[in-house]
Amino acid sequence: MTTLNISGVPEHFNLPWHLCIDNGEFETQNINLQWTDVPEGTGKLCQMLRSGETDIAVILTEGIVKDIVAGNPSKIVQVYVESPLLWGIHVSAKSKYQTIADLQNTKVAISRLGSGSQLMAYVNAHQQGWKTETLSFEIVNTIDGAVEALTNGTADYFMWEHFMTKPLVDKNIFRNLGDCLTPWPCFVIAVRDEVLQNHPEQIKALLQIINQTTSEFKEIPSIDKTLASKYHQKIEDIQQWLSLTEWSQKPLQAEVLNNVQNQLHELALIDKKGTFAEIVKTV
Incomplete structure (x- = not known):
């Protein structure tokens, strides 16, 4: 064996x-x-x-x-x-940000350097026409860490698989501002x-x-x-x-x-x- x-x-x-x-x-x-x-x-x-x-x-x-x-x-x-992954773009339910465009020049929560959550933040920024070299990151390790960071305001948004994050949206912990597909x-x-x-x-x-x-x-x-x-x-x-x-x-x-x-x-x-x-x- x-x-x-x-x-x-x-x-x-x-x-x-x-x-x-x-x-x-x-x-x-x-x-x-x-x-x-x-x-x-x-x-x-x-x-x-x-x-x-x-x-x-x-x-x-x-x-x-x-x-x-x-x-x-x-x-x-x-x-x-x-199939591509549907990355939900999430903010705290109490966040002042209402659209994806509002997130330009704000801080992204990522699980760790080199993670999908970081790489897709670059892909999304590129699709939005933002300067990718100005992206700012907060390492949160897990989805629980992202909840804490967005709730405390140490980060502004978090990208994670749409459906796995949906329960947090349903519980009014996160708000989904839109989605970004992997190409x-x-x-x-x-x-x-x-x-x-x-x-x-x-x-x-x-x-x-x-x-x-x-x-x-x-x-x-x-x-x-x-x-x-x-x-x-x-x-x-x-x-x-x-x-x-x-x-x-x-x-x-x-x-x-x-x-x-x-x-x-x-x-x-x-x-x-x-x-x-x-x-x-x-x-």
């Missing part, structure tokens, strides 16, 4: 992994897959891949591309969620180079198992009720999220990688571009 450590955010996108683990599907291929929830998100996941604390990460595309270019010894083996597939599966070298067959088997589950995920009876209960969501919000979300069973394409790198480079978030072979490996 080969033990592999996998990590990802504690969000509805990753329920397919938990179903496969609970059903013992990886064990049938002699894989002991150990899942770790990482509420801090992509910046922390990149750090865990670098340190060897995790072998595999289900991670935001733009975050892992940026970190591999910066020297993370890992490869993207597959797209996990093909690419949102989640990929990344594996440390050492693990790819030592366990290629196990990684291949693991992908076959998760791909079978994601391809059938929406047809699971009452999956909307299961998701709503597990992730504390309203059933109508989960149904809307399911209608917008498409999982993938395919490798990352060169044109998608080029789009990600071109935008990161244009925003001065990377100072060089990596080759396809340096970033992607098909198993």
Whole structure:
């Protein structure tokens, strides 16, 4: 039995992994897959891949591309969620800001440097026509930290996945001023180079198992009720999220990688571009 450590955010996108683990599907291929929830998100996941604390990460595309270019010894083996991520742009319910335009030159709460919440703040600023070099950040680690920062006024707005943040909007803790879509597939599966070298067959088997589950995920009876209960969501919000979300069973394409790198480079978030072979490996 080969033990592999996998990590990802504690969000509805990753329920397919938990179903496969609970059903013992990886064990049938002699894989002991150990899942770790990482509420801090992509910046922390990149750090865990670098340190060897995790072998595999289900991670935001733009975050892992940026970190591999910066020297993370890992490869993207597959797209996990093909659809873009809907990033909600949130302020405190009591905030004076009423529109996204009002947020120019204010402070952004981010989970950590290099996180999706930081990178998408740049993407949003660029889309709004703001000067991205003047963006100001407050590191809050988790969504709970963001609640505290926005409530106390140490930060002004926070970008996080729309539906996972919706309960805070419903409770009148946050207000949603609008959304920002990622211009690419949102989640990929990344594996440390050492693990790819030592366990290629196990990684291949693991992908076959998760791909079978994601391809059938929406047809699971009452999956909307299961998701709503597990992730504390309203059933109508989960149904809307399911209608917008498409999982993938395919490798990352060169044109998608080029789009990600071109935008990161244009925003001065990377100072060089990596080759396809340096970033992607098909198993």
